[in-house]
Amino acid sequence: MNADVLKGGFANAPVDAAHAFRAAMNVMARPGTVETLEGVEPPAPMSIAAGTLILTLCDPDTPLHLAGDWDCQEVRDWVAFHIGAPIVGATHAMFAVGNWNALAPLNRFAIGTPEYPDRSATLIVEREALVAAGATLRGPGIKETAEMALPETEAFQMNALLFPLGLDFFFTSGDQVSALPRTTKVEAA
Amino acid sequence: MYVAVKGGERAIDNAHAWLAEERRGDLNVAELSVAQIREQLSLAVNRVMAEGSLYDPDLAALAIKQARGDMIEAIFLIRAYRTTLPRFGASAPVETADMACDRRISATFKDAPGGQVLGPTFDYTHRLLDFALVAEGEASAVERGEARAEPTPHITEFLNKEGLIQTEVDSEDVPGDLTREPLELPANRPLRLQALTRGDEGFVLSMAYSTQRGYARNHAFVGELRIGKVPVEMEIPELGFAIEVGEIELTECETVNQFQGSKTEPPQFTRGYGLVFGQSERKAISMALVDRALRWEELGEDNLGAPAQDEEFVLYHSDNIQATGFLEHIKLPHYVDFQSELELIRKLRREAMENTMPVQEAAE
């Protein structure tokens, strides 16, 4: 094991995680808003925001899927040391992290059951940048409309049709985070 | 003139001070030590450990002292403490066949290997107040036999050899944990047994009693009841083998129940199972009866609509900490809700009066 994996965790876990969760909750409750999410330094290619998010939400109880380039030894070692989440394939994941292409196809992920729609995966989509312009968003958490640049629109429209089942998304880039729950209705720009 | 009630904080502090004074009682009477409670009220300690789900006689004794003898309050103290403890791992399953039995009886066989050991039981005492105890006299030392060194086989195993009793299949599955996962229904037997062993003794007793009186009657024989200490071992990954981390006292009860057989199973006996911390035999027997009643579906029996057969009913109402909290919360202010009810009932009465008035006038 590389000594670097021992680094990059929270300096003060209870307080850092509390701040991180508030940012995560705020963006999930208000699709389209962007917040800063920091506190940890994960190995490349994982962003600070994605690393902070999984350190805040994941533990040995949450199977995690690493997609594409994110499934590398450095990330695996870092996850094993700091989080202890079992690394699994897409179908068994509660959380998944990777870029949009690596996460596709989305229908591999759990969307919940009619009696337990919460048993669905949360996808952390790593992006080049988070831009509050582009597709129009409507739905809970949005007063009238919001805007967000999305990797595509159709996948999110299909996902919203599954409601109350479906996937929930975080978008991360550097130390920035935004989110799109299954309730958001997306319209192309 | 109305002044809004202020001073909740002072009232709470004063109430706590008064409570502490009442707990101590008359200062001219010597204070109870935790060790005295642990040694001399050991069955109370056992109950607190069982329903508190924490095996620690000293802490249970402390809880009883702090709770002024209120058992549910003491159990609550232990539960609230327990949730703050870190988990280092899970022990290996204890082997009750290896138990050093202080007591071991069977109602199904007159004698069996290992013998009948009456042990320290109230069973054949005459319930006459012993005024000699008022004098705080020391009990004289009693003669002790040697505890059996070799394992004591389970009585039901003798029936199993003949195929007369249903085999309980070992499972490799990791059992769920009621204290770490939300209860999901239908539950399975491990979760039911967890709920029963930490459930309120009075509740489990009443449920068991109801099955004896005909609500899902399934006549139970006490195949075996044993009380004694068993070693607890834990697998240490760094060592690669299990080491003994301590010893706990347990009460285990296996009942032998009638079973008519089904399309797939020949007639055979079935079991109910009870396992409780400490010497808690009333609880262990009750648990075995309720466990058996809850197995109706798995054994292909009819659902008679009896309370003890209703898994959801039993599991949701067996926990006395949940029950007492919710019951007692109605002491909290509800005046906002009551106000809305007041307004509603006034409105409904007004409307009812308006509707009936003309009739009354006509009658006059």
Next chain:
Amino acid sequence: MSDYNFAYLDEQTKRMIRRAILKGLAIPGYQVPFASREMPMPYGWGTGGVQVSAATLTPEDTLKVIDQGADDTTNAVSIRKFFEKTASVDTTEETAQASVIQTRHRIPEEDLREDQILVYQVPIPEPLRFLEPSEIETRKMHSLEEYGLMHVKLYEDIAKHGAIATSYAYPVKVEGRYVMDPSPIPKFDNPKMEMAAIQLFGAGREQRIYALPPYCQVVSLDFEDFPFEASKADHPCDMCGATDSYLDEVIMDDAGNRMFVCSDTDYCASRRKAGHVGAQAAAASAALKETAA
């Protein structure tokens, strides 16, 4: 400080609660099961709200705790003290100053802002529970969006009483999908639930968390010919003269004379501070002047 972790709960428990909160926000009105912990206060006394608050608070937060709208009720005092001790947060009685508000049975009168969070203590989270005691059945009903039983109950009320005989914990439908229990707030508060703040609901004993994101559609169930009505005592506050606030009725003397005062103590106090005077307060100050003269 104490030997306990920040905000009492251990980090693994907080993560579990935080995951439930996020799913709750993503599925508004749906009750997410969570492994509620035993807290050092009894079940039924706000353990769900306390766990949600503990998983939400940061050291920079300012916490307000109300019970029946009041900051000084004994259980509100007890919960506020718990967080002062375990999370070292600042506390306040002023609604506008609070970033997190934990409540039992009321929504503050003052409109909440986007930067505020309202945490409800919930005794029975299942709106269908009083109609169907079995959890297996009610879960099925939610999954099938089968809410006929609820409408039948409300309609029977109308047939019997000429009105819907539910005055608090009045059921709502969220985003046209889940029927939700708003906790035992008076139905007067129901329309406030479409608000700018995040609303989180915690039911400890029943092991459920649910949530409403800001500006979420929350509709009180009703019928076209019997529309929902957010009622309160038809009276102004005797202390501050407010006509728009929910009122408590206080019995004044042995003759049963009564007065009406705001249940939201901070709202009433800030109005009086701003110079608003209700009937009883005016009479009292007049009497005082007379005695002085």
